[in-house]
Amino acid sequence: MRETKQFDNHFGIIGWLGGGRWGIERYLYIIHRVAGLGILLFFMMHIFESSVRIFGPESWNAAMNVLKHPVFKLGEFVVYFGFAFHALNGLRLILIELGFAVGKAEEPVYPYRSSLNVQRPLMIVVMVIAAVVILAGGMNIFVLH
């Protein structure tokens, strides 16, 4: 067979956004992944920031002073948002992956109903809980402190 040049049409990271029909679960998928990576990034920054200690109390205090800047308050909320969302949505995914809430195989009859319709109530409940938890955390960070 003659070899011809082909064009690589993989979506790449844009595929996390494009290429589908924009079901709500896809948004959750994107936030879940971005939040997961964000938490990883936070952990690395956190370890770096804590490790400043080995340079003595002055550098530690200097680092702590930098962290008092209001921008870090917002940062704290972003990390909290990512954590709360990732944890709760992760529980939903675990339930789904254990076969709860996706239903049994059924005869496809048009208009098709998929397992997404079956799990939607679970998704809604989890998202409501996530919203409450995130709001409560936000109150704690911005209002009470």
Next chain:
Amino acid sequence: MEQMKKVPITFYIRRFDPVTDEEPRIQKYVLQVEKGMTVLDCIHVIKEEQDPSLAFRFSCRMGVCGSCAMLINGKPTLACNTQTLDLTDSVLTVGALPNFNIIRDLVPDLVPMFGVHQRVQPYIIRKDTQEMEKPSGEYFQSPHQLEEFLQFTYCIKCGVCMAACPTMATDRQYPGPMALTQAYRYNTDSRDDGGGERKDLVAKSHGVFGCHYAGECSNACPKGVDPARAIQLLKRDLVRDYLHLGKDHACAKTHPLPPNAERKPKIEAPPFTAGT
């Protein structure tokens, strides 16, 4: 008969010629479309009347063969299954199916997909090889056992789910919704014993756990196969298997033929062609 109303639709078709182009380019065509014309019909007319060099793939024209999957208005779907005027009354964009290489214009290279399909061994595997080669009777299967996987047998391998899947977009080693669904379909078949062999492909890293249930495969599937469900059930079975929970599904027993039964002569299978 009343004259059918024609609507001028502008088609922006993403084209790529491997000989002359480095990158795909967009070409514009204007076509008078009437009610009842599918996107595939429109592309046919464009090829016939405006540009014979346009390349695309099709066969059955009725959503059965899975050849004509394309990215239509940003959504992967079958061109022959999509009414043009249902989608638009002015502009339509058409491109090759993403997450595959483009061979030319609207023709994606589906070979990698068929490659993993072959690797999940989409056929009945039994431990009793003797029985498989020279069956002494029939395998029994109840309607209930059939229902457990019947939905996933309707797959036409069009590749639409692979194009819709966000995990596929970044992870090239991910087997993809189609192959995973077929792995589940055969694992669940009561006549099959091959779950262990398929595990190598589906349970490793870049395997089935790369799915985080974006659900786009099921939204996009033109046949209602619901790959997302099959993938979650496959994960469930893998977890159960790992934790030794739940019952092992015993492979269906052979039901011997009655003593006076006559066997039909064996039909020789044609030699395998795919991927060789």
